[in-house]
Amino acid sequence: MSPGDEHDYRGKDQGGRPDDPYSTLGGTRQTRTRLPDGDAGLPHARRPARNSRSLVTITGVVVLLIAAIAFANRGGGGGGDADAAPGAKKPGAAGSTPTAATGTKPVQGKNGTIASGFAHDAQGAQSAAANYAVALGSAEMFTKESRHRILDTVYSPAAADKLRAPQDLAYSAEFLARLGLDPDGNAPQGSTFISRTVPVGTKVLAFDDDTAKVAVWYTGLIGMSGEDSTKPVSTTWKTWTAQLSWLNGDWKVTGASESDGPAPVPGDVAASQSDAISKAVEEYGGFTYAR
Template identity: 85%
Template sequence: MSPGDEHDYRGKDQGSRPDDPYSTLGGTRQTRTRLPDGDAGNPGARRPVRNSRSLITITGIVVLLIAAIAFANRGGGSDDDATRNTANPGAGGSAPTAATGTKPVQGKNGTIASGFARDEQGAQSAAANYAVALGSAEMFTKESRHRTLDTVYTPAAADRLRGPQDLAYSAEFLDRLGLDADGNAPKGSTFISRTIPVGTKVLAFDDDSAEVAVWYTGLIGMSGADSTKPVSTTWKTWTAKLSWTGGDWKVTADSESDGPAPVPGDVAASPSDTISKSVEEYGGFTYAR
């Protein structure tokens, strides 16, 4: 319907106005005023003035109703409900991706966080921080690798893994990454290996053991002008079985699988010197569930 048709939208059979949009009462351009029934016998009488206080009262009631509705729809639950839902993220339904609110651990064993709580949240925090340690550049030199294994794993697991790990980080493997036999990068280049947890999930838990999956993205490669292995991203899921040992969570066994991996974005790759500078300037985090 166009604006010019507004005066005739009902149709002639429904008592539409004449074509003159300004006409009233049959086109006479005269207006009749009908007095209220109570004034019919006394045309000169005036209506009493409405008390303004009634209008203020009505307005106040409307404002209170609006405020009550907004408050009811604000969160859908009390603070106690939110605390109960986040205190035990592994119980019922999918675990929330938001932080639970408990402060991160304060302890450190070298550069690796320690002193995790003996609950589901503590197990997830331990797994996230251990994934970061095992994905760091320190794993590519023998001394720091052994130190990391002793911190992350139980003593029995560390003893079992030390030999196979040394074989895995062989001179041939390191050479393919552009490192020398001791795991050092060439002069003028920076070797980058970082793990960034995206989320954690409890697969099993009791008072003395837990199984936690850590979904993470990683950076690995050589940043340098002559590098043939530029820094690239990976997406993995690391699953760790943990045991409460010596007053903390320690890994007894672990495994890794590819993905889930999102579709790569359209951001252009940065120059190698920018990547090297960023790795030096941007520090890592202590992760807590």
């Protein structure tokens, strides 16, 4: 389940490529024009003599081209702060471009299936919020054991202790039955329960060394894929806002809230058959989100 679908299980206070024939993917959008080599093609043609001034000019142009290529390669290699223009914002600074990638390598750590070891800066807080949104919106939240493990990983110890009992009550047998699950959160034989959160972007609302407030705009998938399903998989659009604190060397959620949207206009793509959805969920894995 996405972090807070229509059932709002956390409560209010808790927390392609485009069909472009000119795509630059795998190409350069450049065309190569072959110019005639002097009077090549004419028998016994002679090239006009070049004076020394022309030779000096050509040599200067070649040197400039080589310098330009070297500079471009240097800039494309993800240079450090020494390459940045004076006054430019660092990747982790609050107020940096909200949705553009920074080029910093993603987090390497894992706590079970959840990323960990985020950077102690605004960029790391955004990465933590995005990955935590994915964990809280996963199908693992619907079984008690894995839900407790996610809460203990994502939230601070104090927040996790407060949330554990209310969460267990929220995932009641009645609630699970409305989704087509048994009291233990398992899908019927032959059906696949789907709950995924896909972050679209993150935004730092506040940052002060050891605390951060980050909004995650996401789309979610929720429903049962199967021939007899009465709740087919549908999409939702929401914004999850997390209060984060730096505890024991990592970012942890201390509180969260959620709101609907922003939601785009639905597209005109026809809905897929349930077996295609089930197969896609089995074959396509998730991502580790990093700024």
